Amino acid sequence: MKVGIIGSGTMGSGIAQVAATANCQVFVYDTNIASLEKSRQSLEKILARLIEKERINATEKNRIQTNISYVENLKELGPCDLVIEAIVERLDIKQQVFSELENYVSEETIIASNTSSLSIASIAAALKKPERCIGIHFFNPAPLMKLVEVIPAIQTSSEVESEVVSIISSWKKTVAVAKDTPGFIVNRVARPFYGEALKIYEEGLADFATIDWSLKTLGGFRMGPFELMDFIGNDVNYTVTETVFTAFYFDQRYRPSFTQKRFSEAGYLGRKSGKGYYDYSEGAVKSEPKEDPVLAKLIFDRVLVMLINEAADALFLNIASATDIDNAMTKGVNYPKGLLAWADEVGIDWCVMQLDALYEEYHEDRYRCSPLLRQMKRKNKTFF
């Protein structure tokens, strides 16, 4: 099949590689010629490394590269069956590009956006045929991350949805279908991992290293929240939180943190700036955690139950199925377990008790227990 990619930056280049590896004929378009050239060169490097690691051979490298054409005119995406857009995160620009694209492609072409924060309904509204529009949300780096969220808008036809699920599955990705709501699954459900960790720090309960150590040791998370925020970039992570918070009409559960805002403002962005919650400069002394098992349990329980509550509420509001919510977190952000399966393991009763204790302590809306957990407790039910 023929796949068009609009935007040859980080995401567009990664998605092009995935589609070309799956033997699609790929056309990558960008308004910036230098970006197209950079994309071509970075693919060359990535594939050369894959050969070194013996993941692919020279024939496969050649096949992937010949499957991709870099084009300088949007018209050249005309023959595509599916077009995925990964340009700048601006609704007006995405809408403009989509309505121009519709002049060149056939009636049947599926038009998708890789947006992280805009609603698919608002993008689809720019099309004459909005039922062909859908969200296909890859994670960075697209070739490595198994998860792809597929987001039908209220305008999207069910045929387009099932066709996209089957195409993306054939690209060897795990699909999670999500409702067109802020943050879809991952960027919504993951918020407490950062937010509650930041709040624990702000309350002076523990420092960054201790919080990270607690979640890694007791939870089996590969990275602690502060290490992860430094890895993602404090500016990027803060923007996602603020966008989700605003989009949810300022639901206190998603309230951003001043600590992270100040770190961003100060340019302490994390690894990319050499300093974030940790110092990445040469010779910097590594912060050591306070290895106190009682404190660690307190920290871990609080973050875990907030994550579980968020996952349960996403299910309660039909954002996605239980299986898709769990797959999203294990395959999109490498959580050691799905949160709903984790809830079953620690017990629904325990989750409700923990959340009610937090609510009792703070009287803050952020600690309200999902009605689904309460109903399940009453009926003695489990998620799986």
Ligand code: NAI
């Ligand atoms: P990027 O900045 O690396 O690349 C964007 C590319 O789009 C640039 O090469 C730019 O020249 C091109 N572009 C801008 N306007 C254009 C236009 N009108 N027509 C054609 N090309 C145009 O951005 P990135 O990070 O790849 O993000 C792209 C999209 O993917 C955004 O919607 C973003 O929200 C989403 N996304 C980003 C993720 C990430 O981790 N970076 C993860 C998942 C989604």
